[in-house]
Amino acid sequence: MAARDPHARLRVLLVGVGGQGVLTAAEVLGEAATAAGMPVNVGQLHGMSQRGGSVESTVVFGPGNTAFIGPGEADVLVGFEPLETLRAIHRAGPHARVLVSTGCIPPFALAQQSREYPDTGQIVARLREAVAHVVPIDGPRLAAEAGDPRALNAAMLGALLGSGALSLDETAVHSAIERRYGKVHSKTNRRAFDLGAEAVRGGRVPS
Numbered sequence: 001m002a003a004r005d006p007h008a009r010l011r012v013l014l015v016g017v018g019g020q021g022v023l024t025a026a027e028v029l030g031e032a033a034t035a036a037g038m039p040v041n042v043g044q045l046h047g048m049s050q051r052g053g054s055v056e057s058t059v060v061f062g063p064g065n066t067a068f069i070g071p072g073e074a075d076v077l078v079g080f081e082p083l084e085t086l087r088a089i090h091r092a093g094p095h096a097r098v099l100v101s102t103g104c105i106p107p108f109a110l111a112q113q114s115r116e117y118p119d120t121g122q123i124v125a126r127l128r129e130a131v132a133h134v135v136p137i138d139g140p141r142l143a144a145e146a147g148d149p150r151a152l153n154a155a156m157l158g159a160l161l162g163s164g165a166l167s168l169d170e171t172a173v174h175s176a177i178e179r180r181y182g183k184v185h186s187k188t189n190r191r192a193f194d195l196g197a198e199a200v201r202g203g204r205v206p207s
Helices: 022-035 082-087 106-113 118-132 139-146 150-162 170-202
Strands: 011-017 040-043 054-061 074-079 092-101 133-137
Touching: 011 022, 011 082, 011 150, 022 040, 022 150, 054 074, 054 082, 074 082, 074 150, 082 092, 082 118, 082 133, 092 118, 092 150, 118 133, 133 150, 133 170, 139 150, 150 170
Parallel strands: 011 074, 074 092, 092 133
Antiparallel strands: 011 054, 040 054
16 A cells, blocks of 8 residues: 555544543544644544443544544544444545444444344444445453553554554654553553554454
8 A cells, every 4th residue: 555645634533432532532643643743633522422322523634724524535434333333434435444443332222222233243344345444453352451441442543553544653642642641541541552553563353
C-alpha cells in the first residue's frame, strides 16, 4: 500500500456504546495530534452517552476547520462494538479501513424485544461486503491482558496506530494517555495501547 500523504485529510469515525471510552479515545487522538503539530478537529459526542447507549465521535486530521463526517466519507472506522460498527458502516468510504473489536454488548432494544444478538462472524462478513479492509480485534482480551478491562479504548487506539492508517508518532499518543489518565492509570492504558498496536502489526487478530 502506498504511503499516505501526511498533509492530506484523514477522517476517523469512532463508534461504540456508553462506558467504552469512545469520546476519551477521540480526545486522546486530538491531544496527541495537537502536541505533534498536526492540524486536527475533534467532533462532539453524539448519541446517548450513558452506559449502553450508542456513542460516536469524529476526528479529522489535516487542513480544514470541521470535524463533520458524512455518509461515505470516513477513511477509517474504529468500532468498539460489532453491532455499532455495522450500524455505522454506511459512513465509511469505499476504500476505508475498518477496525472492529469483537467484544459484544447487546443493546437495550434487543433485550426489550427478546431478540438475540447477531452472530459476530456474520457481522464481520457483512462489514467485508461493504469495504475491503476489515480487521477484527479481540479488544476485551487485549485490555484484560494489559490489566484493566476498561482499557479497551486504549487498545483500539493502538490498533489504529498499528494499522498504519494514521501518520502519528506513537510516543505522542503515549504522552497524551499519560496526561489524560495520570500516573496511576496511564501505565495500564499505555500497555493496552502497545498490545493493540502489536496485535495488528503481528497479525494477532481473529480471522
